[in-house]
Amino acid sequence: MSERVLVNQLKSLPAGPVEVSGWVETVRDQKKVQFVVLRDETGAVQLVNPATRPSAPSTDSGTDPEQDAAALALTETIGGLATGTFLTVRGELKHDERVKLGGVEIKVGELVIAAAANPETPIAADSSPDKRMDYRFIDLRQRRNNLIFRVQTTLEHAMRTYWVERDYIEVHSPKLMASPSESNAELFEVPYFEDKTAYLAQSPQFFKQMAQVAGFGKIFEIAPAFRADPSFTSRHATEFTSIDAEISWIDSHEDVARMQEELLHTAFQAVADKHGAEIQELFGVEVQVPALPFPRIPLAAAREIVAARGYDIPRTDGDLDPEGERQIAAHVAETFGHQFVFITDYHPEIRAFYHMRDEETGLTKSYDLLFNGVEITTGAQREHRVDVLIEQAKEKGLDPEHLDFYLDFFRFGAPPHGGFGMGLARVLMLLLGESSIREVTYLFRGPTRLAP
């Protein structure tokens, strides 16, 4: 392991012996010379080998026949390399400005195949999305796809660092629950011990609130969540990574919004610094670090703006629809030059029972956050007074007895608190200008997609 050099380090190394490992991207097997493009997790490099062919034996009388045999074998090996084969090459590094691929090449000395690929590669970059998903382990070798997950890594680490530096506690809430976490719809059931039934957590909602009641103050969690959602849109999955935070002693949802906008500002800055140029090159997208504060528009005003733009929202419940979200995003882009907007002051009828209501307006102390016209978050102050909570649950037609384990949290003291949940894949999709969360998910899960 100690000898291996990463491809992106070659440029700064002196000419001379070197060892690289990676997989075969292309082979160009010409009569006199063979070229292989070898890729590793950091880049691609050209390998070169002067071909030794059996039909043209050397006329040099001083040639070592063993060396000849080795040269013949190497030429044959390289000629037979299938795309995707993983190998290690020891050879001579040469700097040559004429080589387009990084200005260096390696003259092959020794070549060791780790595992040869089947000669037929089942997918190409332009295969159908479904076919590419069947062979996601090959699809992910593409530079763009590799970059997606390096961006994911940077984004998450910047967020966690933001929280850790501010004394947030990281929790791992259970995904197996005795009762539904949010609604009885779209719920996966798991047969459990002793004929019991467990449910997969649709969100960590109840458990991150539990941390507030436990006096944790400020917490975060990045973890899977599950929805038995039969829809096939570009924004839905049956399993997704949820980014959650919850904090105590807030005055309103505004305190949550302030934390979230700072968090996103910090995380986008980290992505722009580390991957901005490469994102521009491979996705044609300039990462914009969102200015603080993000614009805020009450829902009623947003609907008026959308109407004034000539779009008539067909929904009768007073909420925005996807086109309405795109319209308000266009307005915000034109007016504030901003990609984000908090929509606030939702009516209780279109929000969860646990959203706190403003005493004066009766509207919920909650928001949605839109990023380039797509909802990525719902945030809110939660109702922590158990009697009010029970009333609000009843209003929604929920039976407080079924919520008893949750209501119990608030019977032994509770602080005012709130938080948000944010879909990781949606943020990545919108950040990179991709058309579907499937492209930015390691292994997508949907109604008809469980493998690989």
Next chain:
Amino acid sequence: MSERVLVNQLKSLPAGPVEVSGWVETVRDQKKVQFVVLRDETGAVQLVNPATRPSAPSTDSGTDPEQDAAALALTETIGGLATGTFLTVRGELKHDERVKLGGVEIKVGELVIAAAANPETPIAADSSPDKRMDYRFIDLRQRRNNLIFRVQTTLEHAMRTYWVERDYIEVHSPKLMASPSESNAELFEVPYFEDKTAYLAQSPQFFKQMAQVAGFGKIFEIAPAFRADPSFTSRHATEFTSIDAEISWIDSHEDVARMQEELLHTAFQAVADKHGAEIQELFGVEVQVPALPFPRIPLAAAREIVAARGYDIPRTDGDLDPEGERQIAAHVAETFGHQFVFITDYHPEIRAFYHMRDEETGLTKSYDLLFNGVEITTGAQREHRVDVLIEQAKEKGLDPEHLDFYLDFFRFGAPPHGGFGMGLARVLMLLLGESSIREVTYLFRGPTRLAP
């Protein structure tokens, strides 16, 4: 939110007006004066209020009757405070060396109750573990329990930072799978769409190997894993947090072991630096930062050492048993003064089919890592040559057809690779000298435990 001061900041503030928020830990309601210990996520502070009793009206003729009524009401409120009630207090901070609790106290001015607790607290620190788990949201308010999750946060962040600084990619592998990930036993089934069955991932094993085949090079994941394990030991749960890493282009499991020991050294250093004193105070444990390298003992030698210590391992499969693990840990502690030991060179019969075997010895290129005598990790180089992998699967009585989705990963090229999986709760349990993973898990899940 802006006015609130955390309790651990009080000591460094000047005397004067201050606002704190937290929950009531104790109330001492004396005739002339009332004391409340208020705790928040950073510490506890004494609140003091000179009692104003209706039976003893002020004789000061200059007293404002309204102020009297307010003072009476405040005294009554404080007298009626139930343990666990969350409240905000505005008052006068006073520094007083005689106050044992931090050398400060706050004379109560105004007191606002956020949510009152039921007068009866259902558990105490010495309630049975099962009872405490029923009310985990109250149990977690204990200082020791709060510390556990701050240690968890520091431990994980140090590990992730170690990886991110070395260009590892963070992945979120799916927990819903079309086939079992490890074995057909102890598997949770989930009825899925169209009468299909999904399985909950027992580990991210196959998917973290997939990342190697995808050319990711080095990856990590910290995520839930699920085992339908009916056992009730102190070390088993049906849902647990698994810490996983996998790296390419290794020469053997030794490269994995070297990464893991460095990782643990770094993470324990971070915990010792940030929480060492508090862990000593609340758990009576000195955090030892493990010296590098950790001792390594081949399994056969370990068995001889255990036998020489007079313990006869009853297992016939050649592995250690829990008492054997404790014996070898005692030997390592006495000989090397070390809490960790890698046990290496396991026979293929007692290892997974995908462990690579040494060509000379026929033993697997794998290890277990013991921490204070308890296994916390299995690590290995994986077999990446698909023909060898199929043979090894058959040897174990597995049907390669059922493994086809996994075997496919290796048919289109693969690098040599390996990694480890480590149970977070086991590490925390052993680090803090706790007796069970239940005590260090946010919400434990077992065969008879699904709530809260």
